[in-house]
Amino acid sequence: MNFTNKTVIITGASAGIGKVLAIKLAQQGANLVLAARNKTSLETTARECIQKGGQAIAVPTDVTNSEACQKLIEASLAAFGAIDCLVNNAGIGMSVRFDEIKDLSIFEKIMKVNYLGSVYCTYYALPHLKNSRGLLVAISSLTGKTGVPTRSGYAASKHALQGFFDSLRVELRGTGVDVLVVSPGFVATDIRQRILGADGTPVKATLDNEEQKAMSAEVCVDLILKAMSDRKRELVMTLKGKLGLWLKLLAPNLIDSIAANAVSSQNAKS
Numbered sequence: 001m002n003f004t005n006k007t008v009i010i011t012g013a014s015a016g017i018g019k020v021l022a023i024k025l026a027q028q029g030a031n032l033v034l035a036a037r038n039k040t041s042l043e044t045t046a047r048e049c050i051q052k053g054g055q056a057i058a059v060p061t062d063v064t065n066s067e068a069c070q071k072l073i074e075a076s077l078a079a080f081g082a083i084d085c086l087v088n089n090a091g092i093g094m095s096v097r098f099d100e101i102k103d104l105s106i107f108e109k110i111m112k113v114n115y116l117g118s119v120y121c122t123y124y125a126l127p128h129l130k131n132s133r134g135l136l137v138a139i140s141s142l143t144g145k146t147g148v149p150t151r152s153g154y155a156a157s158k159h160a161l162q163g164f165f166d167s168l169r170v171e172l173r174g175t176g177v178d179v180l181v182v183s184p185g186f187v188a189t190d191i192r193q194r195i196l197g198a199d200g201t202p203v204k205a206t207l208d209n210e211e212q213k214a215m216s217a218e219v220c221v222d223l224i225l226k227a228m229s230d231r232k233r234e235l236v237m238t239l240k241g242k243l244g245l246w247l248k249l250l251a252p253n254l255i256d257s258i259a260a261n262a263v264s265s266q267n268a269k270s
């Protein structure tokens with residue numbers, strides 16, 4: 001898939017992976033529709049995209065609101081006349097053991113952003129993606145493949161995302177619409193500044209030793225772009241992540257130990 005003059009909607013485009021993806025697609029001459037809540041940051045991304053040679057509009061959107069998602073799709077059509085790709089990337093994380101949680105609404109918040117937001121945007125975009133024989137992308141996580149301590153609600157939301165898009169992929173056979181699920185490992189973004197703690201508010205975690213080795217957002221986005229352009233069904237990042245898929249089948253206790261060690265050696269990851 002070549003992205004020149006193609007219209008790509010990206011949720012969570014005000015920061016991190018979504019922002020880098022928008023800028024790299026702009027360099028290829030794509031039309032970007034940028035969604036997130038922070039209007040100022042979104043407009044900054046849009047300006048950078050235009051400077052890089054793409055067209056871009058900022059559409060402030062809270063993906064937990066289905067009407068806002070519908071308006072996002074309408075704004076995309078009004079600006080560019082078609083939709084070729086929807087990247088469901090908006091997400092929030094958590095870092096707290098289940099038995100230490102003080103505010104149960106954390107589960108609802110995470111599910112609404114990470115899972116339902118993608119369902120809403122996909123629902124309204126799908127008829128237009130069928131017209132263009134386009135591409136649906138979900139940015140999940142390795143935590144969508146296996147359980148991780150202190151990430152119970154996050155892992156649940158990413159497992160839900162995986163199950164939803166795996167099901168939709170089968171339903172969409174023969175329509176020309178492809179579905180790509182991306183599972184990154186640790187990526188060096190500011191997501192840790194926003195991860196929710198025991199009382200449901202951000203804990204403003206910083207990178208610890210292990211996380212200093214996280215993949216850069218640029219490398220992560222290059223891998224995503226290659227998978228998008230090849231219209232792959234799945235992108236699992238890192239050798240550890242790929243081996244983990246097999247290990248989970250062969251030695252699930254070993255995977256649990258790896259997940260436990262990964263989190264005990266670092267207090268805050270997505």
Ligand SMILES: NC(=O)c1ccc[n+]([C@@H]2O[C@H](COP(=O)([O-])OP(=O)(O)OC[C@H]3O[C@@H](n4cnc5c(N)ncnc54)[C@H](OP(=O)(O)O)[C@@H]3O)[C@@H](O)[C@H]2O)c1
Binds near residue numbers: 183188
């Ligand atoms: N970084 C990692 O280590 C890592 C690893 C695996 C998977 N991922 C996944 O990759 C995706 C991007 O993560 P990131 O690291 O780039 O995080 P990030 O830097 O925190 O960016 C998250 C983006 O989501 C947006 N967002 C949050 N809540 C939203 C809402 N209610 N409505 C619309 N937009 C919302 C944020 O914008 P506003 O605040 O302006 O709304 C921001 O643009 C997420 O789905 C995350 O789970 C990340």
